[in-house]
Every structure is written in structure tokens, then in C-alpha cells.
Amino acid sequence: MNGVRAARQTSYGRIALVLLLTVYSGYDAVVFATGMRSVAVGIASVAGAVLLLRRRFHWLLAPLFLTAATGLLGESFLLPLLCVALFDLAADRRAGTAVSCILASLGINAILTTPSSLEDASPYLASALFMMGCVLGGLWRGSRRRAVQLLADQVEHLKVEASLREEAARIRERARIAAEMHDVLAHRLSLIALHTGVLAARSDDLPDRVADRLRLLRTVSTEALTDLREVLYALHAPEPGTDQRRPAIGQVNDLVDEGRTAGQRIGLLVEGTPEMVPTTHRFAVYRVVQEALTNARKHADGATVTVRVDYRPPATSVEVANTGGQPAPGAIDSGYGLVGLRERLTALGGRLQVGPAGGGSWRLTAELPHPVDIAEDRSTA
Incomplete structure (x- = not known):
């Protein structure tokens, strides 16, 4: 406009x-x-x-x-x-x-x-100079207009490129979430198929109706596991230049240990029981801590990092703060890790806040509300 x-x-x-x-x-x-x-x-x-x-x-x-x-x-x-x-x-x-x-x-x-004399020709010289001045002004105007148009095109190109990169980051995070859930669901379905198979093998001691239902449950769970593997098999294909390790449940401690081994000074405080929250929350906690430690290593090399994870109701919360520091030499930041992280938390109904905390420090906080049924189970336990 x-x-x-x-x-x-x-x-x-x-x-x-x-x-x-x-x-x-x-x-x-x-x-x-x-x-x-x-x-x-x-x-x-x-x-x-x-x-x-x-x-x-x-x-x-x-x-x-x-x-x-x-x-x-x-x-x-x-x-x-x-x-x-x-x-x-x-x-x-x-x-x-x-x-x-x-x-x-x-x-x-x-x-x-x-014109008969030089004095009579002076108006022609003045007109010529005036017209040449207009030509020079037009050249300047044209070059400036083209430069402005070029800058506008470059800005528009950068906007489109940034938008595409953000969308790609969101898509990668969604694919990672789907791959993680594939692992979890495959594990759960395998357990269902295993236990129903054991019970079906001992169907002689069970009523015929119960035995039939067990065989049906085992067949359905096996087919569901096969369908799940076929649909999401492509998500396990490695992408060039990406870390394909997916976190196992309760691996935040290992992630902090890896950071300490790499030279980071990290303090960890975990409150609550991880097993009392959904698996998606635990994966999200891992990704939050992973992204925060990576950013601290890139932008505040040698800084002290404090990680606090609270699994207690009504919401799983994560806070990672680091003191000021110098950027690591040769560090390359794509700038889209937080975009994918925010996509993951938003999909789970959570929120992410990132910003300075004063004195040159930096803080990342995330919060994931617990499902209602889990909160009710905890209150009655």
C-alpha cells in the first residue's frame, strides 16, 4: 500500500x-x-x-x-x-x-x-548547460530509483526466504514429534500384542468369549502396529547434516552430562517425577533443554547455565538461564531452532518465553499444562 x-x-x-x-x-x-x-x-x-x-x-x-x-x-x-x-x-x-x-x-x-556574434550565442550555451543539467539529474534519479527497487526486491526476497525457513523448521519439528510418537506407540502396541498373545495361549482356562476377544485384540494390535510402521517408516530416514538421535524417556540428565563433558558449567535441579507426566511432555522437556544448552554454548561460551525442571502439577515447567558470555568462535546460528520449539509447545497447549534477564544474562522458560485426567489422578492418589 x-x-x-x-x-x-x-x-x-x-x-x-x-x-x-x-x-x-x-x-x-x-x-x-x-x-x-x-x-x-x-x-x-x-x-x-x-x-x-x-x-x-x-x-x-x-x-x-x-x-x-x-x-x-x-x-x-x-x-x-x-x-x-x-x-x-x-x-x-x-x-x-x-x-x-x-x-x-x-x-x-x-x-x-x-547568431552573428558570441554575445548572441550565449543564450544557446546557457540552454545547452541547463538541458545537460536536466540529463544529469535524470541519470541520478534513474539510478536511485533502480537502487531503491533493487533493495525492495531484496527485502521481499528475504521475507519470503525467512517465511519458508520458518515453515521448514515447523515441518521438521512436526516430523520429529511424529517420529517420537511412533517409537512410543510402537512400544505400547508391542506390549499389548505380547500380553494378549500370552493370554490367548492359555485360553483353555478362559471362557470362549474371553478367549475370542483376546485373539481379536491381539490381531488388531498387531495390524495397528504394522500400519503404524508402514505409514511412519519414512520419518526414520536420516537427513543430511542433522542429528537423528531421538531422546529416550528420562534422558535430560544424560543431556546435561554431555554438556558438562563438553566444558559447560551446568547446574541441574529436577522436581517431581517424570513418569507422572505424558510422554510428549518428557520429549518436549528434552527438546527445550537441548535447544537452550545449544544456544548458551553458541552465544555465551563459558557462561554458567542453570537448568530447572518441575514435573509437579498443574504444569510441567522448564527454566534455563545462563550468565553473560562471549559468542563461541565460528558458531553458526540458523535462528530457527526456537521456531520449531515453539511449534512443539504450542501443539501441546504450552508456551515459550525467551529473552534477556538483566546483567547480560539470558533466560528461556517453557510451561506445559497437564491434562485434566492426570491432574485428577494425582489429586486422588
């Missing part, structure tokens, strides 16, 4: 300028010209203004008409409108055509008037 508004303002300004110069040329002709020449200058001014303002005409028509009219009727009358045409030519990278129009106009007028 801003670009359209600016274009309209530019167009209105051009119309006002051309109309003003047309009135000036007509007034100049009335005052200084006589007879039919005054009428001819007035008609030529109006025709030149129409050609300058009507863009549907060929771009060369207005400059040729004004060049011929200026040369035949006099430099002083139609020179302002000719300068507008020269400015447009130079702005559109047609400086050679503009210079040719200058030479043609001066040449025609010089042939018709034939």
Missing part, C-alpha cells in the same frame, strides 16, 4: 509540474511572441503536455515533438517542457537519445536564427 501511495504521489507531482510548465510556456508566448507564432507556441505547449502525460504513446514521440517544436519556435518558449522529456529519457537509461535531442534542438534553432 505504501508503494502504491508513493507512486500516486509521484504521478500527481508530475502532472502538476507539467501543467505548471505548460501555463508558463503559454504565458511566455503571449508576452514575448507575436501573431501566429504566439498561437503556435500555445498549441505546441498543450500538445507537448499531452504527450508527456499520456504514457500509452511511444516513448520517443514526446521528445521528438518537443525537440522539433523547440528548435522551430525558439528555445525560450518550450525549453521547460523539453527538459522534462530529457529528464525522463535519462532516467530510463536513454541518455544518448537525450543528448541527440539537445544537439538537434540547438542545431535547428541556430540554423534558423544564425
Whole structure:
């Protein structure tokens, strides 16, 4: 909208300028010209203004008409409108055509008037300098316009690229969530199939109806496990340049140990029991801690990091804070890890907050509300 508004303002300004110069040329002709020449200058001014303002005409028509009219009727009358045409030519990278129009106009007028002395030729020199100034102004205007357009195109390209990268980060995080849930569901379905198979093998001690239901349950669970593996098998395919390790349940301690082995000073405080929250929450906690430690290692090398995880109701909360530090040498940050992390937490109904905590420190906090049924089970336990 801003670009359209600016274009309209530019167009209105051009119309006002051309109309003003047309009135000036007509007034100049009335005052200084006589007879039919005054009428001819007035008609030529109006025709030149129409050609300058009507863009549907060929771009060369207005400059040729004004060049011929200026040369035949006099430099002083139609020179302002000719300068507008020269400015447009130079702005559109047609400086050679503009210079040719200058030479043609001066040449025609010089042939018709034939100045007898240097003093008589001075107006031609002044007109030539004025028109060359307009050409230089048009060149500057055109280059500036193209530079602004190039910058606008680059900004638009960067916006589209950033949007695509954010969407790719969200898609990768969704795929990772699906792969993690595939592992969990496959494990649970395998247990169901195993136990129902054991019970079905001892169906002699069970009523026929119960035995039939056990065999049906084992068949359905086995088929569901097969379907799940077929649908989500592609999610296990490794992607070049990515870490394909998926966290096991209760692996946050191992993640902190890895960071300490790499030289990070990490303090860990875990409150509550991880097994009392959904598996998706535990995976999310792992990803939050992993992303926070990675960012601290990249942007605050040597800083002290404090990790606090609370699994107690009503919500699983994670807080990772680090003191100030210097960026690690050669660290490359894609900037989209937090985008995927926020996508994961939002899908679970949680929220993520990241920002400075004062004194050069940085804090990342995440909160995942517990499902209602789990909260009720805990309250009754």
C-alpha cells in the first residue's frame, strides 16, 4: 500500500509540474511572441503536455515533438517542457537519445536564427548547460530509483526466504514429534500384542468369549502396529547434516552430562517425577533443554547455565538461564531452532518465553499444562 501511495504521489507531482510548465510556456508566448507564432507556441505547449502525460504513446514521440517544436519556435518558449522529456529519457537509461535531442534542438534553432556574434550565442550555451543539467539529474534519479527497487526486491526476497525457513523448521519439528510418537506407540502396541498373545495361549482356562476377544485384540494390535510402521517408516530416514538421535524417556540428565563433558558449567535441579507426566511432555522437556544448552554454548561460551525442571502439577515447567558470555568462535546460528520449539509447545497447549534477564544474562522458560485426567489422578492418589 505504501508503494502504491508513493507512486500516486509521484504521478500527481508530475502532472502538476507539467501543467505548471505548460501555463508558463503559454504565458511566455503571449508576452514575448507575436501573431501566429504566439498561437503556435500555445498549441505546441498543450500538445507537448499531452504527450508527456499520456504514457500509452511511444516513448520517443514526446521528445521528438518537443525537440522539433523547440528548435522551430525558439528555445525560450518550450525549453521547460523539453527538459522534462530529457529528464525522463535519462532516467530510463536513454541518455544518448537525450543528448541527440539537445544537439538537434540547438542545431535547428541556430540554423534558423544564425547568431552573428558570441554575445548572441550565449543564450544557446546557457540552454545547452541547463538541458545537460536536466540529463544529469535524470541519470541520478534513474539510478536511485533502480537502487531503491533493487533493495525492495531484496527485502521481499528475504521475507519470503525467512517465511519458508520458518515453515521448514515447523515441518521438521512436526516430523520429529511424529517420529517420537511412533517409537512410543510402537512400544505400547508391542506390549499389548505380547500380553494378549500370552493370554490367548492359555485360553483353555478362559471362557470362549474371553478367549475370542483376546485373539481379536491381539490381531488388531498387531495390524495397528504394522500400519503404524508402514505409514511412519519414512520419518526414520536420516537427513543430511542433522542429528537423528531421538531422546529416550528420562534422558535430560544424560543431556546435561554431555554438556558438562563438553566444558559447560551446568547446574541441574529436577522436581517431581517424570513418569507422572505424558510422554510428549518428557520429549518436549528434552527438546527445550537441548535447544537452550545449544544456544548458551553458541552465544555465551563459558557462561554458567542453570537448568530447572518441575514435573509437579498443574504444569510441567522448564527454566534455563545462563550468565553473560562471549559468542563461541565460528558458531553458526540458523535462528530457527526456537521456531520449531515453539511449534512443539504450542501443539501441546504450552508456551515459550525467551529473552534477556538483566546483567547480560539470558533466560528461556517453557510451561506445559497437564491434562485434566492426570491432574485428577494425582489429586486422588
